[in-house]
Amino acid sequence: MTDVIVVGGGIIGLTAAVRLRERGAEVTVWTADEPEQTVSSVAAAVWYPTRTEGDPRVLRWATDTYAEFRRQIDAGVPGTLLCPTRNLHRHRVTQLPWWAPAAGQVDLRDGTGPYANEVGFLAPVAEMGVYLRWLARQVKHVERRVIRRLDEVPAPVVVNATGLAAGRLCGDPAVRPARGHVVIVENPGLDESLRDSDDPAGVTYVHPRSRDVVLGGSFEVGRGDTDPDPAEAAAIVERCTRLVPRLTGAKVLADRIGLRPVRSGGPRVEREDAPGGRRIVHAYGHGGAGMTLSWGCADEVTRLALD
Numbered sequence: 001m002t003d004v005i006v007v008g009g010g011i012i013g014l015t016a017a018v019r020l021r022e023r024g025a026e027v028t029v030w031t032a033d034e035p036e037q038t039v040s041s042v043a044a045a046v047w048y049p050t051r052t053e054g055d056p057r058v059l060r061w062a063t064d065t066y067a068e069f070r071r072q073i074d075a076g077v078p079g080t081l082l083c084p085t086r087n088l089h090r091h092r093v094t095q096l097p098w099w100a101p102a103a104g105q106v107d108l109r110d111g112t113g114p115y116a117n118e119v120g121f122l123a124p125v126a127e128m129g130v131y132l133r134w135l136a137r138q139v140k141h142v143e144r145r146v147i148r149r150l151d152e153v154p155a156p157v158v159v160n161a162t163g164l165a166a167g168r169l170c171g172d173p174a175v176r177p178a179r180g181h182v183v184i185v186e187n188p189g190l191d192e193s194l195r196d197s198d199d200p201a202g203v204t205y206v207h208p209r210s211r212d213v214v215l216g217g218s219f220e221v222g223r224g225d226t227d228p229d230p231a232e233a234a235a236i237v238e239r240c241t242r243l244v245p246r247l248t249g250a251k252v253l254a255d256r257i258g259l260r261p262v263r264s265g266g267p268r269v270e271r272e273d274a275p276g277g278r279r280i281v282h283a284y285g286h287g288g289a290g291m292t293l294s295w296g297c298a299d300e301v302t303r304l305a306l307d
Ligand SMILES: Cc1cc2nc3c(=O)[nH]c(=O)nc-3n(C[C@H](O)[C@H](O)[C@H](O)COP(=O)(O)OP(=O)(O)OC[C@H]3O[C@@H](n4cnc5c(N)ncnc54)[C@H](O)[C@@H]3O)c2cc1C
Pocket: 007, 008, 009, 010, 011, 012, 013, 030, 031, 032, 033, 034, 038, 039, 040, 041, 042, 043, 044, 045, 046, 047, 048, 145, 146, 147, 148, 161, 162, 163, 164, 165, 166, 179, 180, 181, 182, 217, 257, 258, 259, 260, 261, 283, 284, 285, 286, 287, 288, 289, 290, 291, 292, 293
């Protein structure tokens, strides 16, 4: 018999399902979409708490996730890699960011050119196409199902990891989309990731992976369509090529748009005691940091579900 049904097969649902299984629960994941159609599959999936407010809870999730990815990278888990990264700042920052205690060795150094200084660290990266499939294999029981209401899910414990759809399923007005656009190009030999933290022309980052490079991006809070925008894609390539001239002429492999599930007040990871002794554990609203907070949240979901 299934003890827990996790609704949602993105990074949040799948990592929670893995942890629940490790604690001995019988777990089934229900997902409306195949892994490659989720928002999670669009993510650059570099460990970094983009536009996330730091509070002790978020710092703990970020810390635990960083440690878990470092462990998985050392163990050779498919789709994981470690990349040196530099966040470039046009306006001088005077202290390390709030998330620095989570990320091992983090250095604040002087910058060059238009950059006053930069923050450097080693960032775990998940190549989501491969990684989500690996997670799904660990879970074993993943079914395509669409729910209309949480109370129709027949299990004593239900995990609500439905990302943006949770806003509607729970009537939570704090959840909104934030459209994000990335362009994937061939890797001309880059092995360092760069982020221009305050590029006046727009969001600008370059994240090399094993075979390609993710160029970003955009972060449009409140925009909920995924319509293609070739002009925006061209502008992303142009900004990134200005940042890393070696990208000049790199072949474009794909162009992807996703809707981040942002939530004012931060992610909701919380237990609700429902009628009939059922438990619903909510885990949604991770905005631009779902990969970055995933394993820490999965630990918390597991405690809330089983303890
Ligand atoms: C361009 C872009 C770049 C990003 N880069 C990064 C990054 O570098 N680092 C980082 O940490 N984060 C990044 N993110 C953010 C990250 O992608 C999200 O925070 C994360 O994917 C949220 O995961 P999730 O599992 O909550 O949601 P999703 O991946 O959207 O999964 C939701 C799941 O719920 C299912 N579902 C929804 N409704 C129903 C229903 N009614 N019935 C059944 N199933 C349902 C869906 O089918 C899906 O399986 C990026 C996002 C974008 C768009």
